[in-house]
Amino acid sequence: MLFWTYWLLAALLLALIARELWRASEWRMQLAAALVLLPLLLRVLLFK
Amino acid sequence: MKLRAAIFAVGVLSLAIYTGLGFRASQVDEPLYPSPSLSKIVRLSEYDSRLRGTRADTDVYEFGEPDGGATILVLGGTHCDEPASYIAAYLLLENIEMERGRMLIVPRTNRSAMSHKTIGEAHPPTFDIPLPNGVRPFRMGSRYTNPLDQWPDPEVFVHSPSGQELSGADSRNLNRSYPGAANGNFTGQIAFAITELVKQEHVDLVIDLHEASPEYPVINAIVAHERAMDCASMAVLDLQLEGLEFALEPSPANFRGLSHRELGDHTLTHATLMESANVSQGRLRGKTNADLVVSGLDSMYVRAAKINMTRVPYDEKGIPLKVRVGRHIAGFHKLISAFSQLNPDRAAAFTGIPTYDELQQHDLGIYLDPHDHP
Numbered sequence: 375m376l377f378w379t380y381w382l383l384a385a386l387l388l389a390l391i392a393r394e395l396w397r398a399s400e401w402r403m404q405l406a407a408a409l410v411l412l413p414l415l416l417r418v419l420l421f422k
Numbered sequence: 423m424k425l426r427a428a429i430f431a432v433g434v435l436s437l438a439i440y441t442g443l444g445f446r447a448s449q450v451d452e453p454l455y456p457s458p459s460l461s462k463i464v465r466l467s468e469y470d471s472r473l474r475g476t477r478a479d480t481d482v483y484e485f486g487e488p489d490g491g492a493t494i495l496v497l498g499g500t501h502c503d504e505p506a507s508y509i510a511a512y513l514l515l516e517n518i519e520m521e522r523g524r525m526l527i528v529p530r531t532n533r534s535a536m537s538h539k540t541i542g543e544a545h546p547p548t549f550d551i552p553l554p555n556g557v558r559p560f561r562m563g564s565r566y567t568n569p570l571d572q573w574p575d576p577e578v579f580v581h582s583p584s585g586q587e588l589s590g591a592d593s594r595n596l597n598r599s600y601p602g603a604a605n606g607n608f609t610g611q612i613a614f615a616i617t618e619l620v621k622q623e624h625v626d627l628v629i630d631l632h633e634a635s636p637e638y639p640v641i642n643a644i645v646a647h648e649r650a651m652d653c654a655s656m657a658v659l660d661l662q663l664e665g666l667e668f669a670l671e672p673s674p675a676n677f678r679g680l681s682h683r684e685l686g687d688h689t690l691t692h693a694t695l696m697e698s699a700n701v702s703q704g705r706l707r708g709k710t711n712a713d714l715v716v717s718g719l720d721s722m723y724v725r726a727a728k729i730n731m732t733r734v735p736y737d738e739k740g741i742p743l744k745v746r747v748g749r750h751i752a753g754f755h756k757l758i759s760a761f762s763q764l765n766p767d768r769a770a771a772f773t774g775i776p777t778y779d780e781l782q783q784h785d786l787g788i789y790l791d792p793h794d795h796p
Contacts, residue, residue, distance in 0.1 A: 408430035
């Protein structure tokens with residue numbers, strides 16, 4: 375249960391940040407979103 | 423704007439693939455090359471089926487046959503940031519030839535701990551041991567079970583069955599988890615499987631290989647349960663006669679969870695543990711890299727030794743891996759010899775394992791060369 379709660383949180387954050395990356399108009403915001411996206415993506419794919 | 427977002431997304435995906443492949447590689451066992459006298463390999467899950475298919479399900483290498491001689495169990499890699507522990511076990515399983523008795527070797531006792539590193543320690547992912555023609559890379563792991571396998575840590579780890587309280591992280595420390603429990607946490611299940619192995623295989627002598635930082639009080643030592651004290655005393659005397667300084671440490675009766683205490687108390691085995699001095703674990707160390715693991719030379723420890731802050735002699739020569747492995751191998755020779763003298767009807771005999779002096783003369787790579795194992 376704890377595992378799936380953690381995974382769902384990571385997946386939700388991943389979706390929100392990906393949306394932010396797509397919508398942001400400034401490159402700095404997009405870069406920040408991309409940097410945050412990386413560890414979330416790895417965790418959702420169960421890497422690390 | 424959208425093009426830039428797409429470029430960033432491709433960059434993130436590329437980095438995720440690169441990192442993910444590196445992570446996947448860290449989960450694959452490094453190859454070992456057992457000697458021709460290997461009888462069979464069984465999995466630890468044979469002794470506790472709940473470990474099957476998990477990262478704790480490790481190989482148990484068996485050499486020799488049940489012939490009336492002693493059954494000896496060597497545990498390497500209980501703590502996977504103690505390289506002399508598992509390199510000594512690798513050397514044993516790649517070279518031993520049993521003449522009498524059985525040798526069980528578990529080179530990656532906490533296999534889960536070999537699949538990650540401890541955050542904040544800056545340990546290298548791998549280190550190289552020179553071979554006659556090239557190098558052989560070996561992995562560096564962690565003291566603790568991978569949190570992917572056991573998470574989160576409790577505030578306080580309460581050892582079962584004693585009720586002893588330790589820090590939460592020690593709930594993932596295999597050598598605080600013996601004898602383990604069938605319904606315990608993941609690390610406790612590994613301990614339980616090892617305890618079952620000792621019981622079911624009627625192991626006469628357990629040799630658990632470890633390292634510790636040079637400022638740790640129990641160092642360059644053999645720790646022995648009461649039942650193993652005669653055997654360990656003889657071994658230490660023999661080692662000292664050969665010029666190797668070893669201390670004899672009785673297993674503390676009120677410090678629970680350690681292999682020498684719990685395997686001694688919960689089984690009929692003679693439980694022992696050996697410690698060598700490893701600066702790459704030390705709190706006083708400077709730059710931490712693969713060279714430090716192999717050379718064991720750290721200028722901060724040279725300074726520390728000059729003001730008596732180390733428990734072992736330490737100078738500009740350092741304490742290289744071949745010395746630390748050599749000490750474990752020398753202790754292995756002497757413990758088995760002493761056990762055989764004290765129990766002639768259950769004596770064990772083997773060949774193929776170098777002496778301490780041979781190891782220092784020829785170096786580790788001679789005995790760990792995979793080209794000798796076609």
